[in-house]
Amino acid sequence: xxxxxxxxxxxxxxxxxxxxxxxxxxxxxxxxxxxxxxxxxxxxxxxxxxxxxxxxxxxxxxxxxxxxxxxxxxxxxxxxxxxxxxxxxxxxxxxxxxxxxxxxxxxxxxxxxxxxxxxxxxxxxxxxxxxxxxxxxxxxxxxxxxxxxxxxxxxxxxxxxxxxxxxxxxxxxxxxxxxxxxxxxxxxxxxxxxxxxxxxxxxxxxxxxxxxxxxxxxxxxxxxxxxxx
Amino acid sequence: xxxxxxxxxxxxxxxxxxxxxxxxxxxxxxxxxxxxxxxxxxxxxxxxxxxxxxxxxxxxxxxxxxxxxxxxxxxxxxxxxxxxxxxxxxxxxxxxxxxxxxxxxxxxxxxxxxxxxxxxxxxxxxxxxxxxxxxxxxxxxxxxxxxxxxxxxxxxxxxxxxxxxxxxxxxxxxxxxxxxxxxxxxxxxxxxxxxxxxxxxxxxxxxxxxxxxxxxxxxxxxxxxxxxxxxxxxxxxxxxxxxxxxxxxxxxxxxxxxxxxxxxxxxxxxxxxxxxxxxxxxxxxxxxxxxxxxxxxxxxxxxxxxxxxxxxxxxxxxxxxxxxxxxxxxxxxxxxxxxxxxxxxxxxxxxxxxxxxxxxxxxxxxxxxxxxxxxxxxxxxxxxxxxxxxxxxxxxxxxxxxxxxxxxxxxxxxxxxxxxxxxxxxxxxxxxxxxxxxxxxxxxxxxxxxxxxxxxxxxxxxxxxxxxxxxxxxxxxxxxxxxxxxxxxxxxxxxxxxxxxxxxxxxxxxxxxxxxxxxxxxxxxxxxxxxxxxxxxxxxxxxxxxxxxxxxxxxxxxxxxxxxxxxxxxxxxxxxxxxxxxxxxxx
Numbered sequence: 054x055x056x057x058x059x060x061x062x063x064x065x066x067x068x069x070x071x072x073x074x075x076x077x078x079x080x081x082x083x084x085x086x087x088x089x090x091x092x093x094x095x096x097x098x099x100x101x102x103x104x105x106x107x108x109x110x111x112x113x114x115x116x117x118x119x120x121x122x123x124x125x126x127x128x129x130x131x132x133x134x135x136x137x138x139x140x141x142x143x144x145x146x147x148x149x150x151x152x153x154x155x156x157x158x159x160x161x162x163x164x165x166x167x168x169x170x171x172x173x174x175x176x177x178x179x180x181x182x183x184x185x186x187x188x189x190x191x192x193x194x195x196x197x198x199x200x201x202x203x204x205x206x207x208x209x210x211x212x213x214x215x216x217x218x219x220x221x222x223x224x225x226x227x228x229x230x231x232x233x234x235x236x237x238x239x240x241x242x243x244x245x246x247x248x249x250x251x252x253x254x255x256x257x258x259x260x261x262x263x264x265x266x267x268x269x270x271x272x273x274x275x276x277x278x279x280x281x282x
Numbered sequence: 283x284x285x286x287x288x289x290x291x292x293x294x295x296x297x298x299x300x301x302x303x304x305x306x307x308x309x310x311x312x313x314x315x316x317x318x319x320x321x322x323x324x325x326x327x328x329x330x331x332x333x334x335x336x337x338x339x340x341x342x343x344x345x346x347x348x349x350x351x352x353x354x355x356x357x358x359x360x361x362x363x364x365x366x367x368x369x370x371x372x373x374x375x376x377x378x379x380x381x382x383x384x385x386x387x388x389x390x391x392x393x394x395x396x397x398x399x400x401x402x403x404x405x406x407x408x409x410x411x412x413x414x415x416x417x418x419x420x421x422x423x424x425x426x427x428x429x430x431x432x433x434x435x436x437x438x439x440x441x442x443x444x445x446x447x448x449x450x451x452x453x454x455x456x457x458x459x460x461x462x463x464x465x466x467x468x469x470x471x472x473x474x475x476x477x478x479x480x481x482x483x484x485x486x487x488x489x490x491x492x493x494x495x496x497x498x499x500x501x502x503x504x505x506x507x508x509x510x511x512x513x514x515x516x517x518x519x520x521x522x523x524x525x526x527x528x529x530x531x532x533x534x535x536x537x538x539x540x541x542x543x544x545x546x547x548x549x550x551x552x553x554x555x556x557x558x559x560x561x562x563x564x565x566x567x568x569x570x571x572x573x574x575x576x577x578x579x580x581x582x583x584x585x586x587x588x589x590x591x592x593x594x595x596x597x598x599x600x601x602x603x604x605x606x607x608x609x610x611x612x613x614x615x616x617x618x619x620x621x622x623x624x625x626x627x628x629x630x631x632x633x634x635x636x637x638x639x640x641x642x643x644x645x646x647x648x649x650x651x652x653x654x655x656x657x658x659x660x661x662x663x664x665x666x667x668x669x670x671x672x673x674x675x676x677x678x679x680x681x682x683x684x685x686x687x688x689x690x691x692x693x694x695x696x697x698x699x700x701x702x703x704x705x706x707x708x709x710x711x712x713x714x715x716x717x718x719x720x721x722x723x724x725x726x727x728x729x730x731x732x733x734x735x736x737x738x739x740x741x742x743x744x745x746x747x748x749x750x751x752x753x754x755x756x757x758x759x760x761x762x763x764x765x766x767x768x769x770x771x772x773x774x775x776x777x778x779x780x781x782x783x784x785x786x787x788x789x790x791x792x793x794x795x796x797x798x799x800x801x802x803x804x805x806x807x808x809x810x811x812x813x814x815x816x817x818x819x820x821x822x823x824x825x826x827x828x829x830x831x832x833x834x835x836x837x838x839x840x841x842x843x844x845x846x847x848x849x850x851x852x853x854x855x856x857x858x859x860x861x862x863x864x865x866x867x868x869x
Contacts, residue, residue, distance in 0.1 A: 121764040124693025144767035145776075151768045157761055160865035161783045170779070171769045204864035222769040 066097030067135030074130035105279030120144035150224030165199030333718025337563035375526035413802035420625025436641035527711030632835035675796030730812025738810035754788035798845035
């Protein structure tokens with residue numbers, strides 16, 4: 054495990070802990086339980102993978118952890134970061150970074166503005182914000198792209214910007230919802246390495262959801278199969 | 283619009299809470315917005331209906347009558363003009379609606395997916411933006427015996443040196459009224475059909491039917507129409523109700539002796555003899571009954587047609603008068619399009635005419651005299667039109683956004699009941715409740731004020747604005763907002779920085795629609811304005827009886843130009859803002 058903590062990240066790395074999670078979907082009066090009494094602890098810098106067929110509730114689990122679960126779900130249990138119980142915190146106070154299959158770069162903002170959206174408001178000075186954006190672009194191999202329209206970037210470039218945007222928001226944990234599945238196989242491997250390296254470098258407890266065994270293997274961590282027994 | 287939402291929040295939070303206007307109170311107040319919105323436009327509607335129905339049964343304290351009686355109903359039923367007026371109303375209403383619907387369906391079935399259909403599709407918004415009264419005026423100037431068409435072919439083809447004495451406009455069979463309505467309603471229904479086929483599985487169904495060997499028209503009618511009809515049912519009822527209750531178009535194009543029922547009612551309301559008020563109220567209540575019964579009749583007809591066609595749908599026949607439908611729907615559309623363009627063009631010509639002798643094909647002398655000599659009233663009525671339109675559209679957008687944002691945050695979408703409520707002001711005849719609202723406005727001391735004027739416009743602007751915003755808002759990818767939260771943005775920051783900017787195009791489009799709806803209002807301005815306000819539409823319609831084509835055209839042209847300009851501005855502005863954002867640069 055690498056420990057080259059970047060300057061700027063202030064939080065002391067803490068494990069992501071899920072306790073006694075039960076998740077069910079209520080639609081038109083019918084309740085379908087997706088999983089029951091699920092426990093998990095992910096240490097900082099560790100990447101845990103959950104595998105399973107579509108519809109088994111993998112994505113919903115991530116939504117629940119990040120606090121963005123749709124209202125027709127019913128969830129019981131606790132989500133903690135170290136000692137801190139964040140189960141009832143609104144998503145903006147949880148500091149949990151999330152990456153999806155689609156990059157979801159805001160289409161009305163430039164690449165630089167997208168990155169700027171991620172930087173906490175506590176970083177006040179314009180120069181400092183600009184510097185952080187420049188650094189992030191350099192990391193992603195996209196120096197000088199700040200004013201570009203995200204729609205003009207290639208799929209791989211956009212995906213890297215999305216990662217940098219998330220990291221700039223100084224998350225305490227990282228959730229990955231099949232972020233590689235839209236990329237072709239050559240890109241896929243490079244991008245996987247890119248994300249995993251950054252997740253470890255930032256010492257983030259990371260939860261990856263995928264249906265590709267190759268993704269799971271390269272994460273080199275615990276692999277869980279859904280539906281949970 | 284950031285500022286625009288504040289007053290709502292302000293109004294709804296109690297004073298003690300104002301000091302700590304936190305996110306929590308904001309969310310709480312948002313919860314009351316739907317109820318508040320319903321109150322804003324259903325309150326006056328309900329009050330107006332009561333204010334019309336009570337006098338119909340003899341309760342009219344302002345005229346010293348407090349005893350309930352059926353006397354005015356007897357007067358109404360015995361009135362010699364009633365049977366003919368009622369007949370003309372039903373005739374024009376049903377035929378206009380059926381014809382518009384048939385045309386819209388036939389055209390979609392025969393041509394959807396083709397280049398000409400896509401061209402028509404792009405023109406729908408500007409066509410709908412032009413107020414029907416402006417179009418009706420142009421229609422009259424085009425087709426009257428002394429109109430442009432007659433001038434083009436006279437005396438060469440017709441041998442006319444003076445306009446013949448035949449009633450083409452104001453004809454006793456309401457043909458010109460029906461045509462005038464069809465020109466406006468066909469594109470509206472077409473737009474509704476397109477909107478309905480964009481969601482649901484219209485596309486897949488069509489492809490599936492075609493792979494089963496159905497030819498395009500049969501495939502669309504048999505596989506797609508039954509799915510879509512459900513969704514366009516309310517718009518059809520609105521069109522039917524509108525056609526049965528329309529006043530301005532009927533004043534310009536409809537029969538005169540007797541006129542259709544709504545025009546007759548307005549005439550009675552305006553009669554200097556106050557005793558006519560009771561008769562007018564009774565007839566207004568009667569008009570409501572007629573509309574309700576007509577919608578019911580239409581519903582029963584639907585059921586009947588569905589029963590009859592049930593077997594036909596699955597009889598395996600793979601084609602259905604393909605060539606005929608293609609030919610007729612295209613010819614009709616070309617005809618409607620020509621009348622539409624001709625109507626606009628003739629208004630432009632007349633507004634710059636100094637001298638246009640019959641039967642010359644074009645004016646012999648041009649001038650801007652008509653503009654110049656009416657500059658004062660043009661400016662005044664133009665400003666009133668602009669202010670009323672912009673403010674009512676902005677209020678409508680604020681309320682709609684607040685309602686939709688509330689839906690998003692509570693994770694519940696309003697049901698179909700809410701949709702019916704939304705359509706109510708579009709289905710209840712304007713003559714049936716505007717008189718009542720006027721009575722109440724007088725009681726409250728707000729008649730003839732800006733408040734009454736804008737509020738009365740809001741009743742009609744709000745449903746259209748909400749309907750045009752609802753789909754883009756509800757189907758926005760929620761993950762953009764979720765991602766913003768995960769990146770640390772508060773709900774309000776995500777709302778202002780992500781949600782609204784991404785919806786900029788539909789928001790501006792809704793603004794333009796709201797504005798166009800407001801510009802077109804005739805009766806609301808008349809009743810709520812208390813005679814103190816004149817808009818381009820009231821001026822144009824009131825002048826239309828005068829026969830001075832030059833002056834009428836100036837008003838009609840501006841009336842049509844205003845919404846068109848706002849539409850172009852809305853589209854141009856979104857294009858400018860997103861000029862460097864490829865993902866958002868196309869609508």
